[in-house]
Amino acid sequence: MTTPPPSFLTRFLHARLALFYSLLRLCLAVLREAAVLAVKSDNGVVSRLEDLLKLDMAPFTDKIIAEYIWIGGTGIDIRSKSRTISRPVEHPSELPKWNYDGSSTGQAPGEDSEVILYPQAIFKDPFRGGNNILVICDSYTPSGEPIPTNKRYRAAQILSDQKVIDEIPWYGIEQEYTLLQTNVKWPLGWPVGGYPGPQGPYYCAVGADKSFGRDISDAHYKACLYAGINISGTNGEVMPGQWEYQVGPSVGIEAGDHIWCSRYILERITEQAGVVLSLDPKPIEGDWNGAGCHTNYSTKSMREEGGYEVIKKAILNLSLRHMDHISAYGEGNERRLTGKHETANINTFSWGVANRGCSIRVGRDTEKQGKGYLEDRRPASNMDPYVVTSLLAETTILWQPSLEAEARAAKELQLQV
Known part of the structure; x- marks a missing residue:
């Protein structure tokens, strides 16, 4: 004896039930993703900063970011600031000198506060990635004299003897x-x-x-x-x-x-x-x-x-x-x-x-x-x-x-x- 085919009503209910479970699974997946994003954001507001920080600039520009790093007035505090360089570089001699406000780091008076940064060593930047670089610098007066907290200058003299x-x-x-x-x-x-x-x-x-x-x-x-x-x-x-x-x-x-x-x-x-x-x-x-x-x-x-x-x-x-x-x-x-x-x-x-x-x-x-x-x-x-x-x-x-x-x-x- 053969089983009669399911009625139209039964087929309809099965289809509706399958659709319901599909929608439920989709909603649960969306809620899980939203929960993960909310954990990563402040006050539950989804932040896109992480995506921007991971941007790879190389396919769109030859320019790179150089983070100039120097030692501040205490002799142990580390300072840094960024600038755009027109192309990737391999040696510090390819980088321009720069300056900073020495009166804000305890290294110059307010009336003559400009201190000059000389690039000395280059490292790859693990935070920005790509061709971006970290640049170790030492500090000089505008006339080219090493400032008193520039310990690298004297060290280089001794170590180059x-x-x-x-x-x-x-x-x-x-x-x-x-x-x-x-x-x-x-x-x-x-x-x-x-x-x-x-x-x-x-x-x-x-x-x-x-x-x-x-x-x-x-x-x-x-x-x-x-x-x-x-x-x-x-x-x-x-x-x-x-x-x-x-x-x-x-x-x-x-x-x-x-x-x-x-x-x-x-x-x-x-x-x-x-x-x-x-x-x-x-x-x-x-x-x-x-x-x-x-x-x-x-x-x-x-x-x-x-x-x-x-x-x-x-x-x-x-x-x-x-x-x-x-x-x-x-x-x-x-x-x-x-x-x-x-x-x-x-x-x-x-x-x-x-x-x-x-x-x-x-x-x-x-x-x-x-x-x-x-x-x-x-x-x-x-x-x-x-x-x-x-x-x-x-x-x-x-x-x-x-x-x-x-x-x-x-x-x-x-x-x-």
Whole structure:
């Protein structure tokens, strides 16, 4: 017996029901999309800024955006502004000089406020993409004299000395930094007005209760690689909310350019994340590690056979100019260099093999192989890399102590050179 065909009414109801479910699925999909967009916008109003920020200009114009970056009057604040360049460039010499209002950055009086920017190094812009660039600049008076806060100029003089060039100085800089909550200026991941558990589980840690700010660290890592910065690694630090990244090995003035550009990129990323970046060498008083900028250093002679003796001679020179270096190694460093928390006392020079409580640390491999590098553990996280790198080269390559001072220092440090 055959089943009779469905009636017209049944077919009609089935069709209506199918249409209803189709419309319901479509409405749910639209609502989900609207919810996602609303989350990304302020007050539930859909914003198209993200689409505009991602615009690729290359198919429509040869013009690019150059972000001119310089160091402000405090010696640690980073400033920048943008200008249009008519075509892509490959070298800073192709870029025009520019100017800024030095009275607004603490670098010139109001009645003669024009400061001139000289482009010195170019990096790819990870924020705008395409052919757009970041430009590291230093600052001069209209007559061409470097202004007092232009530390790059003096560093370039030292690092371009033929004796220094012949030694091919390598630098590996370990930049530590602390992430702070925006409104309370308290480390990221810390309870407001309170403290987390003691140090120990946070260094290179994994987990929501131990690692705070990994997304910022990872974003910065990738952005630096994109920009062409010689970043070599990153890790969570001993104090929760504190991180480190390493730049190098870099040769000569390049080390300072790369650190300053990496700091700029980090400032921009934390700005977007709504987190405050701190380079204070001791952001939290008490039984917490400070933030340093350990600088690994070697010369061609140190890296060759017999280099260990050259390293010991460099350490001797560094001991004789200890306070000269300390005075140039960052503001507030006396709060960090206490002799505790993996630091040496600020007033006493010391060195040792594999000893992180010394002013200068020499690695086990360097001692074993008889050549390699030294690590200057004194620089603070807010140090100027132009100052530190050039001062290391000056003290260990260009400066010659008296024989009497050398003999006395060798005896005190138990160095045979």
